[in-house]
Amino acid sequence: MTRHTRILMSVIYWAFIVYLFVPLVLMVMMGFKDSKFIGFPIRGWTLEWYTGIFQDAEILGVFGYSMAIAIASTVLSLSIGTWVACFLGPHKFRGKLIVFALTCLPAVVPGIISAISLRIFARGLEIEPGMLAIILGHTVHNVPFVALVVMARLSTLPPSHIEAARDLGADAIVAFFRVTLPYLVPALVGAGVFCMLLSFDDFVRSFFLGSYEPTLPVLIFAMLRSGMSPEINAISAVVLVLTAILGLWAERSMRRLNKGS
Amino acid sequence: MAQSDSKLAGVERAGASGNGRSFWGRLLTSDLYQAVSAVLFKTQRRRFWLLASFPLFWVVFAHLGPILRMFWISFLDSYPPTAGTVPQLTLANWGKFFEDAIFVMPYFRTLGFAFVLTLSTLILTYPVAYFLAKHVRRNRQMLFLLILLIPFWVGEIVRTYAIMILLGNNGAVNLILKFLGLIDRPIPFMYTSFSLGIGIIYLTSLYMLLPLYSALEKIPNTYLEAAADLGAGSWTRFWRVTLPLSKEGIASGCTLVFLISTGYYATPVLLGGPSTTVFAETIAGFFHVAGDQWPVGAAFASIMLITTLTAAAIFLKIMGRSGKGMME
Numbered sequence: 001m002t003r004h005t006r007i008l009m010s011v012i013y014w015a016f017i018v019y020l021f022v023p024l025v026l027m028v029m030m031g032f033k034d035s036k037f038i039g040f041p042i043r044g045w046t047l048e049w050y051t052g053i054f055q056d057a058e059i060l061g062v063f064g065y066s067m068a069i070a071i072a073s074t075v076l077s078l079s080i081g082t083w084v085a086c087f088l089g090p091h092k093f094r095g096k097l098i099v100f101a102l103t104c105l106p107a108v109v110p111g112i113i114s115a116i117s118l119r120i121f122a123r124g125l126e127i128e129p130g131m132l133a134i135i136l137g138h139t140v141h142n143v144p145f146v147a148l149v150v151m152a153r154l155s156t157l158p159p160s161h162i163e164a165a166r167d168l169g170a171d172a173i174v175a176f177f178r179v180t181l182p183y184l185v186p187a188l189v190g191a192g193v194f195c196m197l198l199s200f201d202d203f204v205r206s207f208f209l210g211s212y213e214p215t216l217p218v219l220i221f222a223m224l225r226s227g228m229s230p231e232i233n234a235i236s237a238v239v240l241v242l243t244a245i246l247g248l249w250a251e252r253s254m255r256r257l258n259k260g261s
Numbered sequence: 262m263a264q265s266d267s268k269l270a271g272v273e274r275a276g277a278s279g280n281g282r283s284f285w286g287r288l289l290t291s292d293l294y295q296a297v298s299a300v301l302f303k304t305q306r307r308r309f310w311l312l313a314s315f316p317l318f319w320v321v322f323a324h325l326g327p328i329l330r331m332f333w334i335s336f337l338d339s340y341p342p343t344a345g346t347v348p349q350l351t352l353a354n355w356g357k358f359f360e361d362a363i364f365v366m367p368y369f370r371t372l373g374f375a376f377v378l379t380l381s382t383l384i385l386t387y388p389v390a391y392f393l394a395k396h397v398r399r400n401r402q403m404l405f406l407l408i409l410l411i412p413f414w415v416g417e418i419v420r421t422y423a424i425m426i427l428l429g430n431n432g433a434v435n436l437i438l439k440f441l442g443l444i445d446r447p448i449p450f451m452y453t454s455f456s457l458g459i460g461i462i463y464l465t466s467l468y469m470l471l472p473l474y475s476a477l478e479k480i481p482n483t484y485l486e487a488a489a490d491l492g493a494g495s496w497t498r499f500w501r502v503t504l505p506l507s508k509e510g511i512a513s514g515c516t517l518v519f520l521i522s523t524g525y526y527a528t529p530v531l532l533g534g535p536s537t538t539v540f541a542e543t544i545a546g547f548f549h550v551a552g553d554q555w556p557v558g559a560a561f562a563s564i565m566l567i568t569t570l571t572a573a574a575i576f577l578k579i580m581g582r583s584g585k586g587m588m589e
Contacts, residue, residue: 005495006396013392016385016466017405020412023423023463026433030426084316091309102320109328110524110569112541116548116562120334120555121327123341140323171298172308174285201416203527208548217418221527224422233426236419247414251407 024240031233049234059219059235066216069131069206070199073138077195078188080139081146086180088147089154107144114141115208122209133209138199145198146191153187154180186253193250197243328566335560354560364543364561371540372568374454375523378461379515382469385462390473390510391503395482406474413467421528424460425451452534460532461522468521469514476510477503512580516573523569540565 034044053059084103088096106114118137119129127133157180165175203217210218216239223232288294302308334340335355337348358364393402412420427433428450435447450456480503488498526541533539544565547558 009388009392009396012385012388016389017409019463020409020466022433023420023427024412024415026426027419027423080315080319084319087312087316091312093309093313099317099320102324103316105320105324105328108520108570108573109566110520110541112524112526112544113331113562113566114327114524115526116544116558117327117331119548120340120559121330124330136323140327143319143324169289170285171289172302173298174289178285197414201414201419203416203418204524207527208545217416217527220418220422221531224418224425224531228422228425228429232422236422239419240415243414243416244411247410248407251410 027233028237028240031230031237033230033233035230049230050237053231053234053238062214062216062219065131065213066200069134069138069215070196073135073142073199074192074195076135076139077142077146078192081143081191082150082184082188084143084147085150085154086176089151103147104144106141111204115204118205119208128211129209130211130213134206134215137205137209138195138202141202141205142195142198145194149187149191149194150184153184157183190250190254193246193253197247197250201239201243331559332563334556335563337556340555340559354556355564357557358561358564367538367540367543368565368568370537371523371565372572374458374461374539375519375569378458378465378522379519381458382462382466382518383473383511383515386466386470386473386514390470390477394474394477394480402478406471409467409470417464417525418527418531420464421460421531424456424463424532428456428459451532452537454533454537457529457533457537460528461525464525464528465518465522468517472510472514472517473507474510476507480506508580512577516577519576520569520573523565 029042031049032045032047033042034046034048088100088103109117115137118133118140122129122133122136127136161179161183162175165179170178201217202215203221206215207218207221214222216235220232220235223229301311336350336352338351338353339346339348342348358368393405397405425432429435430447430449430451432450434450435444438444438448450459484502484506485498488502493501524541525539526545529537529539529542540561544558544561547554547561
């Protein structure tokens with residue numbers, strides 16, 4: 001490695017960090033601008049936009065709606081994903097690779113196609129567009145992530161733990177609830193927060209599966225189509241901060257998990 | 262006496278919760294539970310199928326079902342069904358794709374975009390991943406990855422909006438260029454393939470960076486030192502050692518970015534213009550009008566799904582990997 005390439009690389013490296021963060025920083029800053037007009041330079045500052053959204057019943061309602069969807073789909077994804085992982089992880093059987101590929105399928109289908117196919121599927125099952133359809137759609141999309149994380153954790157569980165439980169009289173179900181499940185908790189916390197974020201930030205599925213009641217990203221999208229305003233900045237900034245806190249917390253718990261095993 | 266009795270009972274209870282009469286203990290010893298589990302778990306085989314039933318049902322029904330249903334709808338002449346008519350099978354929906362340049366153009370544009378963007382993302386993030394894996398201190402690496410994940414978690418819409426603020430006519434870039442005296446009038450970055458490209462790279466770069474980083478990080482420094490001792494220059498070391506050993510990361514990163522970037526809908530709507538209509542917008546168009554265009558939309562979505570998955574499979578094959586480990 002010559003000195004020049006090394007300097008060049010460090011420049012690219014720092015430029016990349018700037019590229020990732022500057023747009024978000026600008027977005028948060030613009031929410032403090034004392035004018036309805038989005039654009040630089042910023043001459044006056046105000047907190048009005050941020051305080052405004054916390055008094056706006058409609059926005060708070062949409063926030064609650066998105067949150068409810070995120071929580072419901074997370075609970076479903078965790079239950080289903082764990083079951084899939086407990087079946088797929090430890091067992092060997094013919095066609096396992098096919099089942100594994102099917103498990104991962106929703107994660108590799110491009111977003112728009114996933115949304116369209118779920119919309120058609122919901123219509124076939126006579127599920128009306130709306131909250132239930134979005135919850136189920138998000139669940140289908142999130143199950144692969146839960147299954148993969150839980151399978152990874154499961155593979156580090158020493159079989160002797162289960163054997164010991166069985167020797168002490170526990171049957172398969174009791175051994176699962178008293179040994180396997182507690183062992184999986186850190187993975188479930190991480191996967192759960194990840195699901196919450198995926199669901200809360202999802203646009204394309206919520207857009208196609210939703211009724212007239214928007215989730216937060218759909219609302220931001222609709223607002224953006226009719227023009228930028230500092231209000232959108234304030235909403236986005238709040239979403240950003242919440243997401244970052246939840247994400248960092250989950251990452252920390254996942255990291256502890258990896259160290260622990 | 263009574264006191265010692267209750268004390269004894271207390272000891273017993275404390276002991277019992279450890280091995281017998283806790284909730285789980287009571288459950289295990291209850292007649293009903295034993296009767297039920299005797300039937301359910303009688304044989305190894307029965308246990309296996311009990312555990313397998315729901316996951317198998319779920320992945321076939323909920324994961325594969327929507328895709329198959331979409332394929333099926335794409336061959337019907339009308340959907341959602343109207344009262345009193347029986348949908349007929351037809352190939353017309355698929356044929357429609359080839360009839361009009363309005364449909365074919367966005368399709369090739371999307372594939373072209375995805376290809377160019379995947380390549381640009383690779384070229385952009387490779388040095389970053391390399392620098393991170395080889396020249397940044399170990400504990401700093403973790404910190405960097407952690408802060409890197411923050412923009413990664415923020416959704417598609419919020420990040421797209423951030424790019425709009427950056428590139429708008431009154432955006433930060435134009436302000437800086439004007440301040441530096443390089444331009445008099447703002448450059449119209451927005452609603453072009455440039456703004457769309459910047460936006461999509463912004464959204465996808467981490468899907469490239471993370472696999473690249475984990476591949477590069479695994480390459481032992483001793484390999485590079487050995488190559489240097491044998492007289493290889495820095496370029497030779499890169500081409501003959503680093504690049505081949507990071508092939509896995511390149512393969513999974515490129516596949517992910519390709520698949521993901523073809524699937525964006527909101528970003529092209531917000532950042533692109535009439536000249537950058539992508540196939541996702543074409544497909545979505547069939548679902549905004551009254552229901553009867555659904556079969557065409559389904560056919561187009563099927564075309565795109567087949568194309569992207571085939572392209573990804575061929576690419577992974579060329580790179581010498583099965584699709585199996587892609588999600589890792």
